[in-house]
Amino acid sequence: MARAAVVGAGMTTFGVHDTPLQELFAAAALEALEDAGVETTDVEALYFGNAMGGQAENETHLGPTAASHVGLAGIPVQRYEDACATSANAFKNAVQAVDAGIHDVVLVGGVERCTPETGKDTAAMTRIFASASHRQYEQPAGLTFPGVFALLTKRHMHEYGTTEEQLAHVAVKNHGNGALNPRAHFGRETSVEEVLDSPVVADPFRLMDCCPFSDGASAVVVVADDLADSHDAPVDVAGVAQATGVVPIADKATPHVTQAARDAAAEAYEQAGARADAMDFAEVHDCFTGAEVLASEALGLVEDGRGGVAAADGRTARDGDVPINPSGGLKAKGHPIGATGTAQIVELAEHLRGEAGERQIADAERAVAHNLGGDAATTVVSVMEARP
Amino acid sequence: MSEGFTHDAWAEAVRDGRLLGATCRDCGATVGAPAAACPHCGARALAVRDLPTRGTVYTETTIEVPPAGVEERGYQVAVVDLGDTRVLGRLDDEAVTIGDDVVLAGFLDDDQGNPAPRFEAV
Ligand SMILES: [Zn+2]
Numbered sequence: 001m002a003r004a005a006v007v008g009a010g011m012t013t014f015g016v017h018d019t020p021l022q023e024l025f026a027a028a029a030l031e032a033l034e035d036a037g038v039e040t041t042d043v044e045a046l047y048f049g050n051a052m053g054g055q056a057e058n059e060t061h062l063g064p065t066a067a068s069h070v071g072l073a074g075i076p077v078q079r080y081e082d083a084c085a086t087s088a089n090a091f092k093n094a095v096q097a098v099d100a101g102i103h104d105v106v107l108v109g110g111v112e113r114c115t116p117e118t119g120k121d122t123a124a125m126t127r128i129f130a131s132a133s134h135r136q137y138e139q140p141a142g143l144t145f146p147g148v149f150a151l152l153t154k155r156h157m158h159e160y161g162t163t164e165e166q167l168a169h170v171a172v173k174n175h176g177n178g179a180l181n182p183r184a185h186f187g188r189e190t191s192v193e194e195v196l197d198s199p200v201v202a203d204p205f206r207l208m209d210c211c212p213f214s215d216g217a218s219a220v221v222v223v224a225d226d227l228a229d230s231h232d233a234p235v236d237v238a239g240v241a242q243a244t245g246v247v248p249i250a251d252k253a254t255p256h257v258t259q260a261a262r263d264a265a266a267e268a269y270e271q272a273g274a275r276a277d278a279m280d281f282a283e284v285h286d287c288f289t290g291a292e293v294l295a296s297e298a299l300g301l302v303e304d305g306r307g308g309v310a311a312a313d314g315r316t317a318r319d320g321d322v323p324i325n326p327s328g329g330l331k332a333k334g335h336p337i338g339a340t341g342t343a344q345i346v347e348l349a350e351h352l353r354g355e356a357g358e359r360q361i362a363d364a365e366r367a368v369a370h371n372l373g374g375d376a377a378t379t380v381v382s383v384m385e386a387r388p
Numbered sequence: 389m390s391e392g393f394t395h396d397a398w399a400e401a402v403r404d405g406r407l408l409g410a411t412c413r414d415c416g417a418t419v420g421a422p423a424a425a426c427p428h429c430g431a432r433a434l435a436v437r438d439l440p441t442r443g444t445v446y447t448e449t450t451i452e453v454p455p456a457g458v459e460e461r462g463y464q465v466a467v468v469d470l471g472d473t474r475v476l477g478r479l480d481d482e483a484v485t486i487g488d489d490v491v492l493a494g495f496l497d498d499d500q501g502n503p504a505p506r507f508e509a510v
Contacts, residue, residue: 127455136395137421140496140504141465141478142451142458150449151467158447158486202449246427250467250474251419253428255447 002236003271004098005228005387008036008221009346014185014334016117017215021053021062022069025111028217028339029070032107036221036231040071043221044103047094049080049087049110050338055128056119072107081338083132084287085242085373086110087218088341088380092240094222104227108345109219110338118215125213132374134248146202146210146288148375151249153204153290156256159305162293164204166308168195170289171208171331173317178328180359185214185334209289214334218343228387235349238366239271239383247377261298261370264381268368269300272383276300279383280364281323281351283344285372286331292316295370296324299381318361326351326359344369345382352386393422393436402495402503407441409473410434418472441492442510443470445484457499466490468507477505484509 010031017024025048033040046067053059063077080090087110094108113119120128129145138148156162172192178184195208228234243263246252253259269275282301286292293307301322302310310316316324327333327347330340350356351364361367365386372379393410398421401408411418414431420439425432448466464479468490478496493508 122453123456126453127457130455134421136399136502138476140498140502141476142454142460142463142498142504143465143476144451144453144455146453147449147451147465151447151465154449154486155447199452200450201453202451204449248421248476250476251421251427255467 002225002238003240004095004222004225004237005234006220006237006345006349006384007223007228007231007234008032008038009349010035011183011218011343011346012216013183014214014216014336016115017113018118021050021057021059021111021113022066024113024215024217025066025109026070028219029107029109032109032219032221038105038221042105043072043075043107045075045097045106046072046077047080047090047106047108048077049090049341051081051083051086051112052128052337055131056125057113066111082378083373084285084335084337084340085371085378085380086338086341088344088371088382089242089378091220091342091345091382092242092380095237095240098222098224104224106222107219108222109217109342111217112336112338113215114213114336115215116213137248137250144202146205148249149288149291150202150205152256152294153288156290156294157204162308164196165192166312167204167209167289167293168192169312170286170292171195173311174286174325174329174331177318177326177359178332181328181333184328184332185212186328186332205288205290211287211330211335214336216334216336216339218339218346220342220345220349233353234387235352236385236387237382238274238385239268240380241267241271242378242380243267245377247375249375256294258294258298258372258376258379260377260379261295261372261381264379265299268381268383274366274383278366279368280366281326281361282368282370283327283347284324284329284370286325286329287335289331292324292329299368299370318359323361326356326361341371341380344371345384348384352384393434395422398422399503402505405492407439407470407475407492407505408436409439410436420470420473420475439473439475440470443468443490445486445488445490446474447486448484466507475505477507479507482509
């Protein structure tokens with residue numbers, strides 16, 4: 001039995017939006033409600049994600065502001081902040097509340113504005129993003145977020161021989177997928193040569209290994225299992241699990257294994273009664289190309305140490321045996337921090353409904369989403385299935 | 389007990405040319421950052437001790453796009469393996485790679501007065 005079902009999905013384009021946060025959120029939230037055929041009066045709670053509105057826009061206590069703007073004032077609203085895993089954590093809590101019978105119909109979503117065009121410049125946002133690393137034992141050394149994943153990826157390269165060219169293949173693949181996604185921040189293809197020619201941000205990552213700063217919002221409507229069939233196109237939540245890992249990086253037993261992802265995946269797969277090889281595709285948190293390599297291994301989609309090879313060999317392409325990030329991923333679709341987790345759920349729902357257009361994974365029946373926060377010390381893994 | 393293993397104690401040691409860690413009396417793990425309990429087993433019986441100040445580079449990166457508040461660019465950040473545990477620190481003008489030997493060589497303060505260990509190649 002499903003734990004709950006997603007019956008409505010909506011998201012804005014990811015890119016530049018010179019729009020206040022509540023208006024940006026409303027665009028996704030109202031689309032999700034209309035898709036679900038749910039009236040605002042039917043929504044019993046809002047699970048809302050925004051990671052850095054306080055730092056970037058001087059906006060906190062956004063829950064009731066967002067709820068009021070879409071006509072939901074009065075219901076309970078909880079706001080989540082788990083760095084880049086913000087709205088996946090909102091989704092997990094929403095599913096658990098519905099599964100436990102606390103609510104029958106809830107709205108889940110997230111919103112963020114990170115672009116230099118609508119907010120702070122690259123240096124300021126780099127500092128704000130770095131706030132998700134340890135304040136006392138990492139930030140003082142000048143560590144940045146590209147740097148965090150560079151530390152993990154370089155050890156992986158050392159252990160397994162993963163190459164910069166293999167990393168570039170991840171970017172090329174995701175840009176190719178993003179070119180088919182009308183909501184992607186980057187709608188153009190790239191080449192291994194172009195990636196390897198781009199300027200270094202934190203080695204081994206060049207600019208084209210890094211996801212962009214994006215603005216955007218996403219939302220889904222989650223309902224109880226027994227209500228799902230009264231909606232047009234329900235998609236079942238078969239499993240959702242979260243785990244955490246040790247912070248700071250230096251105290252993790254083996255940083256590049258991203259243990260929290262492995263723990264969350266094991267639990268989500270167990271809830272779903274399915275193994276990694278039963279996943280028809282995956283949306284994973286490719287904030288940097290190396291992060292996709294680590295995630296593909298942590299989720300059990302490819303063998304440990306083979307993530308780079310799998311990307312270079314085309315195994316993770318849309319027509320490969322383990323398609324990863326058909327949306328274009330964070331790399332090409334974009335990464336408005338607090339909107340990324342539920343945007344992955346939107347992408348899963350579209351493929352499982354057979355509505356993903358040109359980038360559709362053929363006959364997809366089951367898929368997994370992996371959304372991490374910080375140095376991967378928060379990871380949420382969700383398994384979704386087409387309703388039989 | 390863990391009362392002594394605070395950020396204040398750790399930072400004072402770094403400024404004094406030492407690295408403080410703690411060994412868990414239950415599971416034997418050693419941590420390089422202060423904690424109230426062992427992050428690996430949860431035990432609160434931590435024995436604070438001096439860590440070696442020489443080790444090898446476990447992983448490293450060179451930051452070319454620094455955050456606001458950091459004036460330099462092209463500096464290295466490394467996780468240094470000290471044997472029983474690891475610690476993250478900064479290297480300037482060093483170009484070390486994984487496996488290279490490094491030694492504690494002072495510290496730098498960030499813009500709010502938090503010290504970071506500084507290492508140099510041996
Ligand atoms: Zn212990």
